Amino acid sequence: xxxxxxxxxxxxxxxxxxxxxxxxxxxxxxxxxxxxxxxxxxxxxxxxxxxxxxxxxxxxxxxxxxxxxxxxxxxxxxxxxxxxxxxxxxxxxxxxxxxxxxxxxxxxxxxxx
Numbered sequence: 001x002x003x004x005x006x007x008x009x010x011x012x013x014x015x016x017x018x019x020x021x022x023x024x025x026x027x028x029x030x031x032x033x034x035x036x037x038x039x040x041x042x043x044x045x046x047x048x049x050x051x052x053x054x055x056x057x058x059x060x061x062x063x064x065x066x067x068x069x070x071x072x073x074x075x076x077x078x079x080x081x082x083x084x085x086x087x088x089x090x091x092x093x094x095x096x097x098x099x100x101x102x103x104x105x106x107x108x109x110x111x112x113x
Contacts, residue, residue: 014103022103023095030101034094036086043085048098050078057092070094 008024010033015021018041023031034052036059043062053075061068061076063084070076078084 016103020096020102025101025103028101029097029099030103031095031097032102034092034096036088036092038088038090040088041086043083045081045083046078046102047080048100048102049080050076050096050098050102052076052078052094052096055093055095058089059092059094060087060089062087 006024010021010023013021013023013033019034019036021033021035023033025031036057054070054072056072059070061070061078061084063078063082068076069089
């Protein structure tokens with residue numbers, strides 16, 4: 001069993017091409033930070049599950065023909081393999097956990113279902 005403490009300095013964390021900042025990551029779960037201005041993301045399908053918590057702002061999450069509005073204090077789930085996109089309505093920040101970690105083995109690369 002590995003009992004090593006890992007600390008991540010988020011000012012040095014890598015970002016992906018969509019602007020997500022990768023934070024701490026373990027073997028089975030990864031964490032990332034979204035800081036977005038108003039925009040609409042491309043539709044995507046990912047090979048991991050996402051749970052998120054909105055820190056500030058408002059956005060619409062469009063998922064498999066459903067739409068929910070997200071605001072500060074809301075949490076949400078995007079199931080693995082679900083077709084989805086976000087419409088950011090006002091400056092938006094959210095922390096997400098992905099399982100398995102989104103940034104390993106090309107999981108953040110788009111794929112079709």
